[in-house]
Amino acid sequence: MSGIGRRVRGWLRPQPPARAAAQSHEGHARRFADRVDAGRRLATELLAVEPGLRGADVVVLGLPRGGVPVAAEVAAALDAPLDVIVVRKLGVPWQPELAMGAVGEGGVQVLDARVVQHTGVSDAQLAAVRARERAAVEVRAATLRAGRARLDLVGRTALVVDDGLATGSTARAACMVARHLGADRVVLAVPVGAADTVAAFPDADRVVCVLRPVDFSAVGQFYRDFSATSDAEVVRLLDDAAARTRDDPGPAVAP
Numbered sequence: 530m531s532g533i534g535r536r537v538r539g540w541l542r543p544q545p546p547a548r549a550a551a552q553s554h555e556g557h558a559r560r561f562a563d564r565v566d567a568g569r570r571l572a573t574e575l576l577a578v579e580p581g582l583r584g585a586d587v588v589v590l591g592l593p594r595g596g597v598p599v600a601a602e603v604a605a606a607l608d609a610p611l612d613v614i615v616v617r618k619l620g621v622p623w624q625p626e627l628a629m630g631a632v633g634e635g636g637v638q639v640l641d642a643r644v645v646q647h648t649g650v651s652d653a654q655l656a657a658v659r660a661r662e663r664a665a666v667e668v669r670a671a672t673l674r675a676g677r678a679r680l681d682l683v684g685r686t687a688l689v690v691d692d693g694l695a696t697g698s699t700a701r702a703a704c705m706v707a708r709h710l711g712a713d714r715v716v717l718a719v720p721v722g723a724a725d726t727v728a729a730f731p732d733a734d735r736v737v738c739v740l741r742p743v744d745f746s747a748v749g750q751f752y753r754d755f756s757a758t759s760d761a762e763v764v765r766l767l768d769d770a771a772a773r774t775r776d777d778p779g780p781a782v783a784p
Contacts, residue, residue, distance in 0.1 A: 559740060563754040564595065564692055567720035567739075568602025571690070574739050575603065575718055582716075583607050587686045590614040591766075592703055593673055594758040596691035599720060601766040603690055611770035612680040613763065614689060615670040616702040617662040619655070621648050629655070631702035632662050634670055634679070637709045639702045675764050677771065683711030693748030694722030694738065697730055704732040721751040 561567035575582055587609045591600030597613060604611040616633035620626065621644070629650060630640040638659065645655065670679070687707035694700055694717075704715045717733035723745035727738050740751060749755040 559742065559751065561720055561752050563752060564598035564758070565602055567692060567752070568599040568690075569606070570739050571599060571718055571720045571737070572603045572606035575688075575737050576606065578737060579716075579735070582609075582686070582688070585686055586684070587688050588612060588680050588682055588712075589688045589690060590703070590707060591763075592616070592689070592691040592699060593669065594760065594763050597763045597766050598758055599692050600690035601770060603688065603718065604770055605773065607688075608774075609688070610680055610774045611767060613670070613673050613767065614687075614703045614706055615666050615673070616699055616706060617666050617669075618699060619658050619662055621650060622654050622658060624648070628696065628698045629658075631698050632659060632666060633702045633706035634666060635706055635709045636663075637702065637706045639698070639705055641698075672760060673763050674767065677767065681711070682707055684713050685711075686714045686716060687712035688716045688718055689733070690718050692720060693751065694719045694726055694730075695745070695748060696723075697726045701730070701732045708732075721745075721748060 561570065583606075587607060589600050589604035589607065589609050589611050591597035591611065591613055593613050593615060601611055603609075614634065616631050618628045619630040619632060619640075621629050627644065627648070628641070629644040629648065630638060632638050687704075689700065689703045689707055691700055691703075700717055700719070704717055707715050715733045716735045716737065717730065718737040720738070721740040721742070722736075722738045724741040724743045727736055727741050730736050742751070
């Protein structure tokens, strides 16, 4: 069976792997109660390996929707501003769950040439999927920010947070978006991730992960409560974070 067939990991990885900061802890619970619990444990891990993050010029960026409750806890622990970073998977037209790439804010695109070649997706088909998903990115970003300007990342540390890392396609696109938008440093932080994906993640300066199981099959298996996060919840969390940092929210840019 091909690498694509075993588990969709066809991301080209020409760069050296990022430095992974955390190991699975045998003495810790191998599941999180929910995303709030995951965010608090992730914040503890972050401060243990990079205590300088608190007080640094950091913007915490949650991947909607499930990554935002995790990111909100991290942002509160670091006393840092919170924003979203919106990306969309480019699914093969006749097999949408199979990612052939991703797009994000700022016109960023990540393509997996091996998946495109293996599936025989034509240039026209790729262009159609890309146009649809780019439009969706703009709509999602406007909906979730609810009129707020995107926080400026130029010269700052972008701390990209999701609720878990499986194949890494979405997180990879998010890190590339953050870099494209001017971040000086990009850190990816997740409560749980597939061990091989974490070890070979190429697009962050550092990867921080609480649990790195070798028996990983899905993010949800490591949460007792993995219920869906709504748009309304994301907006509320962003509102709460904006109120917390109102005295010094940092620079913002036009949407």
